[in-house]
Amino acid sequence: MGDELLRVEGLSTRFFTEEGQVNAVEDVSFTVGDGEVFGVVGESGSGKSVTALSVMDLVESPGRVTAGEVWYRNADLAADVRDDHPEAVDGDYVDVRGVPERIRRSLRGPSFSMIFQDPMSSLNPSLTVGEQIAEAVEVQRRASANPRSTRSRTQGFGLGQFIAGSLLPSRRYVSEESRSRAVELLEQVGIPDPAERADEYPHQFSGGMLQRAMVAQALAGEPDLLVADEPTTALDVTIQAQILNLLDDLQEETGMSIVLITHNLGVIARMCDRVGVMYAGEIVERGSLEAIFDESVHPYTKGLLGSIPDLADPAPRLSPIEGNVPSLLDAEMGDRCYFADRCPKAMEECLDHPPEFDCGDGHGARCVLADHSYDESRALPEGYFDGDSEDGGAAAGPASGDDADSPDPEEVTGDD
Ligand SMILES: Nc1ncnc2c1ncn2[C@@H]1O[C@H](COP(=O)(O)OP(=O)(O)OP(=O)(O)O)[C@@H](O)[C@H]1O
Numbered sequence: 001m002g003d004e005l006l007r008v009e010g011l012s013t014r015f016f017t018e019e020g021q022v023n024a025v026e027d028v029s030f031t032v033g034d035g036e037v038f039g040v041v042g043e044s045g046s047g048k049s050v051t052a053l054s055v056m057d058l059v060e061s062p063g064r065v066t067a068g069e070v071w072y073r074n075a076d077l078a079a080d081v082r083d084d085h086p087e088a089v090d091g092d093y094v095d096v097r098g099v100p101e102r103i104r105r106s107l108r109g110p111s112f113s114m115i116f117q118d119p120m121s122s123l124n125p126s127l128t129v130g131e132q133i134a135e136a137v138e139v140q141r142r143a144s145a146n147p148r149s150t151r152s153r154t155q156g157f158g159l160g161q162f163i164a165g166s167l168l169p170s171r172r173y174v175s176e177e178s179r180s181r182a183v184e185l186l187e188q189v190g191i192p193d194p195a196e197r198a199d200e201y202p203h204q205f206s207g208g209m210l211q212r213a214m215v216a217q218a219l220a221g222e223p224d225l226l227v228a229d230e231p232t233t234a235l236d237v238t239i240q241a242q243i244l245n246l247l248d249d250l251q252e253e254t255g256m257s258i259v260l261i262t263h264n265l266g267v268i269a270r271m272c273d274r275v276g277v278m279y280a281g282e283i284v285e286r287g288s289l290e291a292i293f294d295e296s297v298h299p300y301t302k303g304l305l306g307s308i309p310d311l312a313d314p315a316p317r318l319s320p321i322e323g324n325v326p327s328l329l330d331a332e333m334g335d336r337c338y339f340a341d342r343c344p345k346a347m348e349e350c351l352d353h354p355p356e357f358d359c360g361d362g363h364g365a366r367c368v369l370a371d372h373s374y375d376e377s378r379a380l381p382e383g384y385f386d387g388d389s390e391d392g393g394a395a396a397g398p399a400s401g402d403d404a405d406s407p408d409p410e411e412v413t414g415d416d
């Protein structure tokens with residue numbers, strides 16, 4: 001297990017909605033090494049953000065993490081919780097889902113920190129940027145000054161606010177030291193005149209500067225792991241590149257690990273060491289950058305690679321493969337491979353839901369092609385799944401004739 005900071009195993013998250021149970025994240029496993037940048041890529045709605053929120057334990061009702069373990073390597077924490085929660089400790093690793101919520105909450109900031117998809121969900125418009133960052137620093141300062149038993153209460157207070165983006169009515173005392181540390185952090189993330197900018201409100205910041213401020217806020221606790229959910233999506237191309245450079249530099253300076261969520265494979269190629277490709281709530285392929293870009297097995301990954309939006313392309317969303325992302329409603333999901341009806345290589349084997357096959361060297365794919373080669377004689381006829389979204393395909397027969405209008409799944413639009 002060596003240098004892994006985080007080991008996520010079998011994570012599943014569901015939303016219990018009026019329409020039914022939504023399987024937003026299904027049996028997701030991945031690891032993040034020390035100082036590693038792990039990328040999560042996939043189309044809109046594939047479960048990237050919910051995966052991030054699940055790791056951070058920030059899933060809100062009607063959602064709930066229903067299964068899985070999140071093993072975090074922290075020897076001090078392991079020593080602290082070993083007696084009370086032996087089943088949640090494995091050597092220096094702690095399953096953060098197996099410890100009480102107050103302990104889990106205490107990890108947000110100093111252990112795990114997150115940059116959210118929407119800037120305004122983490123900065124409070126009615127407080128100066130400096131105050132908010134100083135508050136995050138103060139929380140961390142108290143945490144490290146206090147023993148863990150009191151730490152969790154302190155942490156809970158500050159971080160509840162940090163996450164909700166609104167201060168509790170009674171303002172906390174924030175030390176002069178924390179204020180000057182906030183200015184330092186603003187400087188570290190490349191904000192000019194940081195002392196003056198600290199006294200400004202979020203609306204006085206441009207998009208790029210606001211993103212930098214959010215990075216500063218997320219780093220205030222000196223986290224081991226930063227989860228960055230589409231940190232550059234809303235920004236124009238030049239600013240995007242600057243923020244990615246900033247994250248790169250900060251990663252090197254601090255040695256932290258990063259989970260970087262994006263729909264842009266160009267960003268993945270630029271930033272990541274290893275990658276998980278998500279589709280319909282699952283990681284369908286994972287491996288090193290080289291494995292994913294040069295030796296991918298899953299036709300979905302290959303489809304994504306067929307149209308890499310580069311950084312100079314402001315296209316906001318990936319939609320390179322014909323067909324739609326399947327419904328994640330449990331009742332509509334069926335038992336087949338969820339990609340089968342868009343897959344140019346769908347075979348009879350794909351009517352059973354594939355496990356993850358090991359391709360060696362940490363490369364895995366949830367696709368039968370990882371196990372045996374494509375056999376044309378077992379190919380499902382084109383249109384096999386047409387008009388069949390309800391019961392997983394078993395009952396659907398071949399579509400009549402060859403329909404010239406039916407979408408060719410191999411065709412990649414590439415112009416999005
Ligand atoms: N509060 C909710 N209630 C019901 N379903 C939800 C809720 N939040 C997310 N989902 C479902 O979970 C699935 C995954 O959503 P998620 O936000 O993780 O996608 P994503 O990959 O981050 O997409 P994007 O690239 O658009 O941000 C979606 O199908 C979505 O409908």
Ligand code: NI
Nearest residue numbers: 048049050117
């Ligand atoms: Ni998202």
